[in-house]
Amino acid sequence: MLSVKKTSNTSFIKLVASIAAIFSMSAIVADKKPAMELAQLSEGFNPEQKYMASCFACHSTGAAGAPKVGDGMTVEWEPRLEKGLDAVVANAINGINTMPAKGLCFDCTDDDLRAIVEYMIDSSN
Numbered sequence: 001m002l003s004v005k006k007t008s009n010t011s012f013i014k015l016v017a018s019i020a021a022i023f024s025m026s027a028i029v030a031d032k033k034p035a036m037e038l039a040q041l042s043e044g045f046n047p048e049q050k051y052m053a054s055c056f057a058c059h060s061t062g063a064a065g066a067p068k069v070g071d072g073m074t075v076e077w078e079p080r081l082e083k084g085l086d087a088v089v090a091n092a093i094n095g096i097n098t099m100p101a102k103g104l105c106f107d108c109t110d111d112d113l114r115a116i117v118e119y120m121i122d123s124s125n
């Protein structure tokens with residue numbers, strides 16, 4: 001009696017474990033899609049519009065030492081770009097000193113921010 005009970009308990013645990021495994025596998029598959037979408041540009045994304053909305057306030061005036069954006073502002077960006085575009089983009093995403101994380105654009109994906117940074121650098125030539 002006791003040994004029968006033990007066996008059925010073990011197979012019940014095995015059943016639960018395999019159901020849990022199936023669920024976690026489907027969760028991984030289901031998770032994959034939004035993660036891939038996050039790595040892309042947001043729908044209807046326009047780097048200039050986002051720049052004007054989130055970054056312009058500091059980056060047009062150079063408030064708090066923000067590198068200025070605009071004609072002839074290459075000098076502001078050259079020393080920063082010496083560490084590579086990826087590092088500059090990472091600083092925009094994570095923030096650096098008084099530069100707030102994501103430049104306060106909390107609905108921007110990492111790729112959106114990269115596109116804005118590229119826009120800022122391009123329009124400073």
Ligand code: HEC
Nearest residue numbers: 054055058064065066080088091092097098099103105116
């Ligand atoms: C509250 C003001 C403020 C806002 C808003 C802001 N920035 Fe900045 N940003 C700064 C300041 C200040 C720095 C200089 C930080 C430093 O190097 O000490 C900076 C630096 C940067 C840099 C250079 C990073 C580096 O590696 O040198 C990038 C790129 C940048 N900002 C992108 C953005 C983007 C993109 C946005 C909008 C989505 C934005 N910023 C919004 C203040 C701001």
